[in-house]
Amino acid sequence: MKNTVESAWSLYKELKLPSIRKPKTDIRVWEMHIAPYLGAKELDSVKSIDILLLRKKAEAKGLSPQSVHHILGLLRRILRKAIQWELYPGPLPIFEMPRVNNDRTRFLTREESYVLLSELKRRSDLWHDISLFALSTGLRSGEIFNLLPEHINLSAKTVAVVDTKSVNRVVPLNGAALEIAETYLARNTGSYLFTTIYGNKIQFAGKLFRRAVEACDLNNGIKDRRQRVVFHTLRHTFASWLVQGGTAIAVVSQLLGHSDIKMTMRYAHLAPHQGREAVAYLNDYMQNSVTSRL
Known part of the structure; x- marks a missing residue:
């Protein structure tokens, strides 16, 4: 049979x-x-x-x-x-998969981030700190939950992101992220940097984070799931703020651990002034070069 x-x-x-x-x-x-x-x-x-x-x-x-x-x-x-499992020899049929656009474009404003972090602080110090760490480093949720104490270098003020879905990298820690790392290193008992109150590994951002988002009305009336605020929005916010602040796309790509800079180019529209400044600089450079020869 x-x-x-x-x-x-x-x-x-x-x-x-x-x-x-x-x-x-x-x-x-x-x-x-x-x-x-x-x-x-x-x-x-x-x-x-x-x-x-x-x-x-x-x-x-x-x-x-x-x-x-x-x-x-x-x-x-x-x-x-x-x-x-050798239930049959194959071959596997051809699967023509539909194209899915999962690119999330939503990022938080500074006011929204303040409101969300305040709500998280009211509910849980742990999830406030995890969220602020994500916002400060751009790490994916899985990368954060897989962090071990040895991945933090306090003297260099960096975090090593290893065994990730893309490329391993070293990310600098700003003041907020460094303070959080120091706090959780001091509490650590030899397991993951961030754990549940029972000392177990955190698997994913759960109900507490979602309920904080709901309490802040950040997803009210939003039907497109790509525009909804989820934990991954913190990573997009990190990247968006950097680009808006003038950080080069190549640097942002390196910090995010993108294997292809094309993935980072979705943020380029947030800083149209960079292109204008670049060609203006070239114009000034050429004029100064000509003037210096006269």
Whole structure:
């Protein structure tokens, strides 16, 4: 008897879902969008045309590109594991994934950051300090939660960001970030720099941060999720403020740990004056050069 997509899903659900952050989402996607169409199909009979038809069915439901991407992504993971577990020999069908624009453009004003940090301070010293550290360094949430005491160099006033999703880097600590690092190093018992009140590793920014954002009305009336304030907004705010302050895009890119400066160019529009100043400088330079020869 040949294995079906349903049987591959059952194994995937048993072996992989327990380690996934939001397994209920994958279960819902499977039950609503994949199982009715492909669940009973034998693995070796799933063709590229079936994947394309599944995509068309999902799009016909009015689902967003992100949701369609999630549906196809889950099916692709299931089939890849089925091949790895030798449930069938493959090959993997072709997946034409929809283009998803996840670029977040929202950043906080100084007033908004003050209001949010004040609300966080009222609720939790820990989350106030983590958020201020993020705002001061531009580190991703995972990078912050993975920090160990040895990653902080107090004498050099830097933090080493290692084993990250992009490139390892060293980020300078400003006064606020340095003070926070010193405080948590003094409290540290040999585990991660920032931990829960029970000493456990923090996995992600949770309900407390979201409730503080809600209390500050920062997302009122905003439908586009790319414009909603989330923890990652602190990283965008760090970059946006630097560019607005005149920091070169290349420097911002290095501090953010972008593997490609194209990723940083989304902030270039925040400092149009830099281009004007650059060509004005060139004009002055050329005039001074000519004058000096007279």
